[in-house]
Amino acid sequence: MDIRPTDRPDRRTFAIISHPDAGKTTLTEKLLLFGGAIRAAGEVKARGAARRARSDWMKIEQQRGISVTSSVMTFERDGLTFNLLDTPGHEDFSEDTYRTLTAVDSAVMVIDAARGIEAQTRKLFEVCRMRSVPIITFVNKVDREGREPFALLDEIADQLALDVSPMNWPIGMGGQFEGLYDLEHDRLMRPAADNARGFEGDVEQLGGMDDAKLATLISSQGLALLREEAELAQAGYAPFDDTAYRHGDLTPVYFGSALKDFGVAELIDALARFAPSPRPQPADPAPISPDDANVTGFIFKVQANMNPMHRDRVAFMRLCSGKFRRGMKLNQMGTGKAIAVHSPILFFAREREVADEAFPGDIIGIPNHGTLRVGDTLTDGPPVTITGLPNFAPEILRRVALKDPTKTKQLRKALDDLAEEGIIQVFYPSIGGQWIVGVVGQLQLEVLISRLEVEYKVDAVLEPSPWDTARWISAATPEELKAFTDLHRGALAEDRDGAPVFMARDTWELGYVSDRNRAIRFSATKERN
CATH class of the missing domain: 3.40.50.300 (P-loop containing nucleotide triphosphate hydrolases)
Structure with a gap:
């Protein structure tokens, strides 16, 4: 062959x-x-x-x-390179596991x-x-x-x-x-x-x-x-x-x-x-084959503060095709920006070393300052978008309250970092100043408070939210969406991408509002792009 x-x-x-x-x-x-x-x-x-x-x-x-x-x-x-991705076993972190499973063969x-x-x-x-x-x-x-x-x-x-x-x-x-x-x-x-x-x-x-x-x-x-x-x-x-x-x-x-x-x-x-070598990855407009000459990869995870001595942020990229070389420039789909990858890293848990080259199937880390996010596709070839990395609607919503109000800026930075990692989701209500965090499971809230204290020196508590569930909303026309948002402004928020979100007090209210507004789509998932 x-x-x-x-x-x-x-x-x-x-x-x-x-x-x-x-x-x-x-x-x-x-x-x-x-x-x-x-x-x-x-x-x-x-x-x-x-x-x-x-x-x-x-x-x-x-x-x-x-x-x-x-x-x-x-x-x-024995001449093979094994890339082992250890995933959270606890169900409260199923989103992180799901995203990781998009990166394996x-x-x-x-x-x-x-x-x-x-x-x-x-x-x-x-x-x-x-x-x-x-x-x-x-x-x-x-x-x-x-x-x-x-x-x-x-x-x-x-x-x-x-x-x-x-x-x-x-x-x-x-x-x-x-x-x-x-x-x-x-x-x-x-x-x-x-x-x-x-x-x-x-x-x-x-x-x-x-x-x-x-x-x-x-x-x-x-x-x-x-x-x-x-x-x-x-x-x-x-x-x-x-x-x-x-x-x-x-x-x-x-x-x-x-x-x-x-x-x-x-x-x-x-x-x-028995295990397969790198497989084709689903993408738009066509799947990416590992033997394509162009370098293509996608970000399936972002981790902040892996090195506690530095406020670093590392994006984990699964390489799908091409031979990656240190220092090459890759285009970030969605923004059109060219990113020069000067210090790519290979991982051993928190340990790391600089990678001079990488091949399909490899996982490399790209240090960045908030430029790269989960779901981003990077390539040096024609425009392409890796698909299949959705956000899931949170099952628990809480308000975040600072014990020291002077730490507002630090809190905003911390929530942005953790949302970028996918640990939490952050929603900004249209009315009211307190931010809402959303998670899939209770243990994520414990991780949130722990990491705010240890990594960001922010002392915060979680308070009950007036809302119980959230759904991303969209409509066939801007006029239909505006009519709905004008009517329900008190229950609206934006996620960190600026996408509109409807906040419901409970599942009954969600069902009632959706039944009375058939022109609006209420989605429990949102494709990352």
């Missing part, structure tokens, strides 16, 4: 999705460890010293033990062996399905007491409407766990003999489950259980099919324990062998 210079079959850009507490952060660290990026979980393998490498780097993340923002980490293994879905499919897992899976993102499933914590493997596989198949293809099989669970059997390569992985019971690289190659050597490696009960269950699994579930996987119709399933290092290396190998 003729590979053009801009095409990069050596890239694997993927996200890890899960419900909170399924072990996503632990798995992330172990993937970095097995990928050679760190010496030990939590430490960066860097020049001269081990540095902290946890993907959870915000103060509130460390205090609460949860991820509240997406992180990007790049590592190399595949995903790893982590499921707790004791809990199975949980609500947030299902929501994130549906986002992947909407974008036809292929998924590899990792059933975590098999070294603890959990549900039967068949029950877990059947739940994945039934609730997510996916064919499942088990690639390995646990020999017992919890206290009865004796290891994993690799169904694809007929290999046995056993835990250490000491109390840690972790995986120490003890792999036995076998001639199949009928190999007499198996009886010397595991207990008679374990051997009988393995032969019975694995035979049923291979007969009852679909064999792995690459085409079905890439279309999002089948998921290969790996059982393992991120904490005890079981199944992690096999998961990386699966990503290397």
